[in-house]
Amino acid sequence: MTEAESHLYAKRIPIHPRSVKGRFRNLRYAVLALAYGVYFLLPWVRWSRPTGVNQAVLFDIPGRRFYLFDLVVQAQDIFWLAGLLVIAALLLFFVTGLAGRVWCGYFCFQTLWTDVFILIEQWVQGERPARIRLAKQSWDAEKRRKMLATWGLWLLTAFLTGLTFTLYWADAPSLVWNMLTGGAPFAAYATTGFLTLTTFVMAGLAREQVCTYMCPYARFQGAMFDRDTLIISYDAARGEGDAGRAKIGKGAKTLEERQEKKLGDCVDCGYCVQVCPVGIDIRRGLQYQCISCALCIDACDSIMDNLGWRRGLIRYTSDNALAGKSTRLLKPKTLGYGVILTAAVSLLAWSVGTRSLLDASAELVRQPLFVQLSDGRIQNSYEIKLNSKVAQPGKVRIEIAGLPGAELDVDGHNLIPLAAEQRLRVRAKIKLQPDGNLARREFEFVFTPVEGFGTDVIRRPAAFYLKE
Amino acid sequence: MSETTTNQQKPTAVQTTGHAWDGDLQEFNNPLPRWWLWSFYATVVFAVIYWFLYPTWPVGSSWTKGVLSATFTEGGKQETMRWNTRSALLEDLQTGADATRQREYFEKIAAADFATIQKDPQMLAFVNQAGKRIFETNCSACHGRGGQGVVGLFPNLVDDDWLWGGTFKDIQYTITHGRNGYMPSFKGTLNTAQLDDVASYVLSLSGEVQADEASARGKQIFEGPVGGCYMCHGDAAKGIKSMGSANLTDKIWTLANVPAATTPEAKIEAVKAVVSNGVINVRTMPAWDGRMSADEIKLMAVYIHQLGGGQ
Numbered sequence: 001m002t003e004a005e006s007h008l009y010a011k012r013i014p015i016h017p018r019s020v021k022g023r024f025r026n027l028r029y030a031v032l033a034l035a036y037g038v039y040f041l042l043p044w045v046r047w048s049r050p051t052g053v054n055q056a057v058l059f060d061i062p063g064r065r066f067y068l069f070d071l072v073v074q075a076q077d078i079f080w081l082a083g084l085l086v087i088a089a090l091l092l093f094f095v096t097g098l099a100g101r102v103w104c105g106y107f108c109f110q111t112l113w114t115d116v117f118i119l120i121e122q123w124v125q126g127e128r129p130a131r132i133r134l135a136k137q138s139w140d141a142e143k144r145r146k147m148l149a150t151w152g153l154w155l156l157t158a159f160l161t162g163l164t165f166t167l168y169w170a171d172a173p174s175l176v177w178n179m180l181t182g183g184a185p186f187a188a189y190a191t192t193g194f195l196t197l198t199t200f201v202m203a204g205l206a207r208e209q210v211c212t213y214m215c216p217y218a219r220f221q222g223a224m225f226d227r228d229t230l231i232i233s234y235d236a237a238r239g240e241g242d243a244g245r246a247k248i249g250k251g252a253k254t255l256e257e258r259q260e261k262k263l264g265d266c267v268d269c270g271y272c273v274q275v276c277p278v279g280i281d282i283r284r285g286l287q288y289q290c291i292s293c294a295l296c297i298d299a300c301d302s303i304m305d306n307l308g309w310r311r312g313l314i315r316y317t318s319d320n321a322l323a324g325k326s327t328r329l330l331k332p333k334t335l336g337y338g339v340i341l342t343a344a345v346s347l348l349a350w351s352v353g354t355r356s357l358l359d360a361s362a363e364l365v366r367q368p369l370f371v372q373l374s375d376g377r378i379q380n381s382y383e384i385k386l387n388s389k390v391a392q393p394g395k396v397r398i399e400i401a402g403l404p405g406a407e408l409d410v411d412g413h414n415l416i417p418l419a420a421e422q423r424l425r426v427r428a429k430i431k432l433q434p435d436g437n438l439a440r441r442e443f444e445f446v447f448t449p450v451e452g453f454g455t456d457v458i459r460r461p462a463a464f465y466l467k468e
Numbered sequence: 469m470s471e472t473t474t475n476q477q478k479p480t481a482v483q484t485t486g487h488a489w490d491g492d493l494q495e496f497n498n499p500l501p502r503w504w505l506w507s508f509y510a511t512v513v514f515a516v517i518y519w520f521l522y523p524t525w526p527v528g529s530s531w532t533k534g535v536l537s538a539t540f541t542e543g544g545k546q547e548t549m550r551w552n553t554r555s556a557l558l559e560d561l562q563t564g565a566d567a568t569r570q571r572e573y574f575e576k577i578a579a580a581d582f583a584t585i586q587k588d589p590q591m592l593a594f595v596n597q598a599g600k601r602i603f604e605t606n607c608s609a610c611h612g613r614g615g616q617g618v619v620g621l622f623p624n625l626v627d628d629d630w631l632w633g634g635t636f637k638d639i640q641y642t643i644t645h646g647r648n649g650y651m652p653s654f655k656g657t658l659n660t661a662q663l664d665d666v667a668s669y670v671l672s673l674s675g676e677v678q679a680d681e682a683s684a685r686g687k688q689i690f691e692g693p694v695g696g697c698y699m700c701h702g703d704a705a706k707g708i709k710s711m712g713s714a715n716l717t718d719k720i721w722t723l724a725n726v727p728a729a730t731t732p733e734a735k736i737e738a739v740k741a742v743v744s745n746g747v748i749n750v751r752t753m754p755a756w757d758g759r760m761s762a763d764e765i766k767l768m769a770v771y772i773h774q775l776g777g778g779q
Contacts, residue, residue, distance in 0.1 A: 367614030371626045371776055372727065374718030379776060381626070383596075411774055413589050425593045427774060 014135060015208060017118060018128040018274040022298025031106050032115060040160070043167035050391040051420045059169050065421070071352065072421065074389055076359065083348040090344055094337040096221055098329070099230040104218070105292035110210050113161070113203035114277065117154055124150045128274060154204045155196070162195030208278040212289050222288060227319040228328045232292050234283040234314050235322065239266035245283075248307075255309060265313055269303055272296035272314055282314055358396065358418075358453040359387035362428070362445040362460045370465045377407075377431045378466050384410075384426040384445070388418040394452025398428065403443035403464060406432040415450060430464060439467045523552060539563075570598070577770075578763045582636035585770055592774065599771025602764055606756070615775050619725045621750060628777025629720040631751075633709040635779050640769035642753070643760070649712045649751025654695070654743050662689055666697070667739035673705055673717040677732045712751070723747065 047056035047069060058067040066073035073080060095102050104111060125131045125146050137143045166188050167175055178184035179192070202210050211218050225231070239245055241264035246252050248267050258265070266283065273281045275295045280287050282296045300314040318327045365381040373379050388394060396416050400408050408414070409429040418424060432441075440463055447458040485495040500508075518524065522534040536551035540558035549555040561567055573594045577585060585591045604613060611617050615625035623631060631649065632642050658666065662685075669686025672679040689695035691703070698705070700713040707715035714722060721727060724738040756765060772778070 365614065367612070368616035368624075368626055371616065371624065372719055373627055373777065374629045374715065374720050376719045379627070381776065411586060411592065413592075416589055419590075422590075424589060425596055426589060427592070427596055429776065 012209065013279065015277065015279040016128045016131040016135070017277045017295075018271070018299075019122060020271075020275045020295050020298045020302065022295075022301055024294035024298050028106055028115070028293065028295075032112050035107070035109075035112055036116075040164050043164060043172040055171055057168060058171070061169060072389065072391070074359075074387065076387075077355065080348060080352060083344065083351070087341065087344045087348060090337060090341040092217070093224055094334065094341050096224045097226070097229060097331070097334050097337060100225070100232070101221060101290070101292040104211065104221075105294060108291075110202060110215070111277075111291060111293065113157075113199060114207050116157060117203040117207075118277070120153045120157065121150050124153065151204070154200055158196045158199035158203070159192070161199045162192040162197075165195050166191045208289065208291075211278065211291055218288060218291075225286075226331070226333070227323075228331060230316055230318055231286055232282065232290065232294055232297060232314065233286065233317050233319075233322060234266075234272075235312065235317070236283070236285075237322070238264060239283065239313050240264040265304075265309060267303065267307070271299040271303055275299045286319075355389065356456065356458075357388075357390050358394070358447070358449060358456075358458065359385070359389065360396070360445075360447040360458045360460060361385045362462050364463060364465075365427075370467070373431060377433050378464075379429055379431045380464050382428045382430070382445070382462060384428050385423070386416060386418060386426065386447075387423045388421055388453070390452055391420050392452050393417065393419050395450040396453065397448040397450050398426070399446045399448065400430065401444045401446050401459075403430070403432065403441060405435075406430050406443070406464070418452075432464060432466070434466050440465055521551075523550065573598070574763050574767070577767050582770065586774075592770070595767055595770045595774075599767055602760070602768055603771060606760065607768075610753075615772065617722070619721070619728075620723050623722050623751075624720075624776075625772050626776030627720055628779070629715060629718060629722070630709075630779065631707070631712045631714060631722070633779075634773070634777065636769050636773055638709070639772050639778070640765060643765045643768055643772075644755065644757045644762075646755035647712060647751070647753040649747055651700070651713075651742075651747035653746030653748065655745070658689065658695060658743070662694070663740045663743055664736060666690055666695055666743055667736040670705070670716050670739050670743075671726070671732075671735055674719055676726060676735055 042057050043055065045056040046054050047067075048054060049067075053060070053067055055067065056069055060067065064075040092103055121131065125134050134143055134146060163176075163179075169191075170188065175184060175188060179188060206214075241258070242262040244264060245266035245268045246258070246261075246263045247269070252258050252261060252263055255265070272283070273279075273296075275298070276282070277293060277295065278289045278291055280289050282290065294316070297314050297316070301311045304311045304313060321327045362382045362384045365383055369380070371379045371381075384398065386396060394417075396418060398408070398410055398414055398416060400406060407430065409431065410416075410426055413426060416424065416426060428445075442461060442463055445460045445462055447460070449455065449457070483497045485497045487495045499505075519532065520534065521536050523531055524534065525532045533550040537548050538551050538555035538559040539546065539548045540555060540562050541547070542558070573591075577591060577595065580588070580591065585595065603611075603615065607615070610622040611625055612622075617624035617626075628634065630638065632638060632647055654663065654666075665682050665686035666689050667686070668677055668680070668683040669690055671677040672683040672686075677683070690697040690701075690705070700708060700711050701716055702708050702713070705716040707713045721738075724735075724742045726735050726738055729735040729738050760768070
């Protein structure tokens with residue numbers, strides 16, 4: 001047993017990323033602003049609907065309906081969600097094969113929230129050296145004050161995050177009021193509390209460990225990479241030269257001097273390592289921890305700009321490009337993902353676009369299967385379910401076809417009025433004189449929209465039983 | 469072997485408890501993981517909070533009641549009780565979100581008259597849903613889950629034949645007050661031949677057997693003083709609602725299982741058995757007044773009415 005093996009648990013080395021300015025940093029701030037804008041404001045956007053539900057995006061679980069602007073997703077359309085998840089997965093694979101971990105670096109909520117939490121930390125405690133000093137400091141008044149402020153602001157952000165998530169599941173203004181006055185359902189408090197806690201822990205404390213140890217995607221993304229995939233990489237050939245990297249020093253100041261000494265262009269300033277939110281050194285090559293946030297590019301570019309040297313010592317490139325070969329964009333894998341992705345998107349769009357305005361079904365009541373009537377006829381009962389998917393009231397006519405001589409009895413409700421988005425069950429009875437020795441006859445229920453449900457007639461097959 | 473010795477002798481970073489048995493058998497002191505310890509403390513805190521909120525500790529013949537309470541109405545009186553599963557359930561059943569929604573519907577049903585309910589598909593839909601549950605709880609033990617009944621014992625509620633009347637009011641009355649069906653035994657009154665004749669006549673009324681001399685004799689008995697059947701079943705044998713006597717002219721048989729019989733002889737035997745034995749203490753329906761609320765009975769009247777063939 002060696003000493004190294006006996007330590008199965010490595011203590012996390014805290015990471016205090018230095019701030020950096022640059023085009024990728026700006027791009028990421030833009031994405032962050034957009035994402036936060038959408039996430040935090042969307043529940044407050046109002047939308048006029050005839051049914052009176054006026055929240056633009058509302059996931060109404062008790063009402064079994066998801067409202068997305070003018071689209072109302074009914075419970076039976078929930079397979080769209082499966083379609084959406086399939087598309088999301090395919091999009092992830094497609095983009096990863098093409099451009100690497102774009103999701104991780106720019107869009108993942110773990111990245112976005114960690115970014116904001118680091119900003120708060122930096123605002124309260126100062127730049128990287130100040131934070132490292134504070135971390136080592138004993139718990140004196142200054143540290144207590146600063147940590148309290150940091151954690152307080154984190155907690156506030158986490159709470160707003162949790163609260164906002166909860167607002168998507170109920171009417172936002174009234175839910176906030178109910179939560180303030182203590183009258184909200186337990187689920188609202190529990191959801192908010194749970195998400196506050198997880199946001200605080202994941203974005204404030206766990207951070208890069210989420211990506212490194214918890215996220216399955218980080219672990220299998222390697223399988224989707226190839227030599228043509230866009231990655232963030234250090235140009236080792238240029239940076240190391242023949243004699244390796246060297247700090248700016250005597251006789252190694254200008255490019256010419258360095259080239260004479262066969263030194264690389266990397267001045268070993270360590271800025272790329274200091275800005276890294278996952279604490280790796282990109283110069284060691286592609287590592288599974290790298291979330292492709294591109295901050296090291298900004299860091300290196302700013303140093304190169306200062307020195308007046310060419311940018312791109314760390315840049316978006318591919319293994320093939322680094323080796324001097326050409327990068328292929330149209331790979332069979334990319335094309336394959338692209339085709340499946342397009343098919344999945346088209347299928348979902350088709351399904352949403354051609355959704356029916358009315359659902360109708362008719363089920364035979366099997367207890368009893370049939371009943372003898374006093375005039376000698378046989379009666380079967382059916383449970384009809386009607387589900388209006390439109391926001392206006394409408395009317396449906398219920399008829400039967402293919403059962404000559406039969407009498408349909410819906411308690412006089414052959415023409416059923418349906419309120420907007422109403423689900424209704426109707427009990428129908430059919431009476432038929434037995435003829436011959438047939439035990440079972442097949443026919444159809446015909447639901448004809450009279451008003452408000454378009455023109456598509458719905459036909460549902462059913463069976464009529466005359467004997468066991 | 470030498471390796472084993474090395475391992476044993478190797479100094480280790482883990483502390484020991486200081487205990488030693490048999491000279492060198494020591495006990496490692498491996499502290500629990502920090503997270504485990506904190507989780508444990510958290511459960512302790514949770515438990516202490518729980519003691520104050522809920523009934524917990526036995527004290528003598530009683531127990532600590534906790535500070536939470538539940539409010540419910542029982543016997544027309546509002547009561548507030550310390551929290552327990554029963555009071556919490558009562559509170560939820562009476563004032564929970566679902567109970568409140570259900571009460572709205574029940575109030576609508578209670579306020580409307582039968583004709584209005586019948587015209588309103590929305591109210592009927594609620595009647596069907598709620599009625600099914602109430603029926604399964606209270607009525608299905610005898611009448612079957614679908615209301616199909618048992619031939620010879622419990623009437624079928626899905627057909628359009630009604631012993632005691634099939635209007636909303638009739639059904640409501642039947643559920644509220646219960647029913648007690650009775651037919652005397654004719655064992656001592658009629659001999660076997662006469663019973664055969666009466667049975668033939670009864671079956672001929674609905675065309676189950678051909679009218680012949682026997683049925684003509686039966687008609688005499690039915691309408692005459694010997695049998696006196698007409699007194700309850702009516703001159704036309706169509707039954708009398710106020711007495712709960714069966715309509716003998718239709719295709720529905722609630723006591724004699726005529727549809728199951730294949731030959732005319734078997735049909736006659738089936739009817740004969742009923743006439744001979746009478747209907748004594750088998751057609752007894754309890755009163756539901758007091759077991760179900762008036763609103764529930766009203767709802768059930770509508771449910772049963774449109775189960776198959778209300779009038």
